[in-house]
Amino acid sequence: MQLDNNMRSKEDYLKALKDGRKVYYRGKLVEDITSHPILRIAALHAAKLYEYQDRLYEDSKLGKISKFFKVPKSPQDLLDRHKLIYDLTLYCNGIFNISQAIGSDALFALMITARQVDKKYGTDYYKRVEKYFEEVAKQDLTLATAQTDVKGDRSKRPSEQVDPDMYVRIVDVRSDGIVVKGAKAHTTQSAVSDEIIVIPTRAMRENDKDYAIAFAIPTNTQGLKMYTRPIDEIEGNTSAILSKKDYELETLTVFDNVFIPWDRVFLFKEYDHAGTLAMLFATYHRxxxxxxRAATINLYLGTALYTAEANGIQNEKHVRDDIVDIMLYKEIMRMAALSAAYNPIISEGIAIPNPVFVNIGKLYSNMHFIDVIKALIDISGGIIATLPSEEDFLSEEKDVILKYLRGNIDGYSRSKILRLSKELAASNFVGYLLTLMIHAEGSIEASKIELFRSYDYSEAKELVRKILQ
Incomplete structure (x- = not known):
């Protein structure tokens, strides 16, 4: 256990993953993630957090801890958090490192909600959350957040499902804690995280109170099982470049009668606060x-620029238009993040990114990522869909193939940039990323609902009211 200023190393983190956690990949139990030929890449990606030089700060109470665990109190704190996430994403080759980001998002939401519940019901949730927060910050742990339930029949509420386990629920209450059952979908980096924080996915009614729960558990907790998605971006593409260096996995995370002690329970049947917690987390997470995403799009912008040069079309008008489309996407993401940071809502002494700017930026991101892919395909050409394989480039016929792949540069150099363009725009990876960019951190509809709900219409209504008088 790492305490106080004895900050964790990459080696400490990787060693901790060998703890008997139940992770399955393609139908088989994985004995050791760190030695698995595919899953170890996700672990090494997460471990880059501990190699990043500018990640620590001195907390007046806790000592030296990760900047991800700095509770935002002001616009500047949110701006610093934006920069930390942006810069760490660049450090990880444009792939988001979620290791402490999503867990701290959940912790900030829990801190605010816990205080609100305590005030209403006289509970002691905030003390529990604070104790847990201090433990994970001092130990420098990685955290996954499990929010999205599998949901079953979407037309029915949690308590109305034919199978009651379609949302994670309480199945037993004991003197020392609770027992839960159910499953959460697409839990990012859960299989390579130290802890998993579980929160509600939606607002609840009184009939749903057994589903209104929030808690945290170690990833090797008995009864917890994780079924990892197939990593087709590597196994389905021998020409992959980026994904062999960095990717993040997701799991179907199953809670099979899992016990949680009371000091790790942060919401217990207070159904009227489930929606608040869910939306607070979503705001931080968005x-x-x-x-x-503003950092990730540098992958597309840089690849587009290099590919245009390799093809000898960098000065063509339609190429400039494509480059500007990618640039717009990147900078609108960044503008939305900065605006949300500069104009926060303060609740319980904690700064919340402005929900309007967050959801406008998220909606643009959801709806226009396809334009980024289109721009890269337009610049690259159809060759990225029909490019010879990695095995061809290593065969005795490689010189013949490379001769006919030259453009404005030699065939070898052009083939390398085309391989990356293929991975980003015409491979299993882009299928995964397109789904993520449209649906991760909340669907298009979820952002629209929250934007419609939280937007301040008073200025517009007052303007028209004056005209109609």
Missing amino acids: FTALSY
């Missing part, structure tokens, strides 16, 4: 999304 701010995080804007920050990392």
Whole structure:
């Protein structure tokens, strides 16, 4: 256990993953993630957090801790958080490092909600959250957040499902804690995280109170099982470049009668606060999304620029238009994040990114990522869909192939940039990333609902009211 200023190393983190956690990949139990030929890449990606030089700060109470655990109190704190996420994403080759970002998003939301629940019901949730926060900050742990329930029949509420386990629920209450059952979908980096924080996915009614729960558990907790998605961006593309260096995995995370002690329970049947917690987390998480996506798009911008030069079309008008489309996407993400940071809402002494700017940026991100892919395909040409394989480039016929792949530069150099362009725009990776960019951190509809709900219409209504008088 790492305490106080004895900050964790990459080696400490990787060693901690060998703790008997139940992770399955393609139907088989994985004995050791750190030695698995595919899953170890996700672990090494997460471990880059501990190699990043500018990640620590001196907290007046806790000592030296990760900047991700700095509770935002002001616009400047949110701006610093945006920069941390942006810069760390660049450090990880344009792939978001979620290791402490999403967990701290959840912790900030829990701090605010816990105080509100305590005031209403006389509970002691804030003390529990604070104790847990201090433990993970001092130990420098990685955290996954499990929010999205599998949901079953979407037309029915949690308590109305044919199978009651379609939302994570309380199945037993004991003197020392609770027992839960159910599953959460697409839990990012759960299999390579130290802890998993579980929060509600939606607003609840009284009939749903058994589903109104929030808690945290170690990833090797008995009864917790994780089924990892297939990593097709590597196994389905021998020509992959980026994904062999960095990617993040997701799991179907199953809670099979999992016990949680009371000191790790942060919401217990207070159904009227489930929606508040869910939306608070979503707001922080979408701010995080804007920050990392602005950095990730540098992958597309840089690849587009190099590919245009390799093809000898860098001065063509339609190429300039495509480059500007990618640039617009990147900078609108960043503008939305900065605006949200500069204009926060303060609740319980904690700064919340402005929900309007967060959701406007997130909606633009959801709706226009396809334009980024289109721009890169337009610049690259159809060759990225029909490019010879990595095995061809290593065969005795490679010189013949490379001869006919030259453009404005030699065939070898052009083939390398085309391989990256293919990975970003015409491979299993882009199928995964397109789904993520449209649906991760909340769907298009979720952002629209929250934007419609939280927008201040008073200025517009007052203007028209004056005209109609």
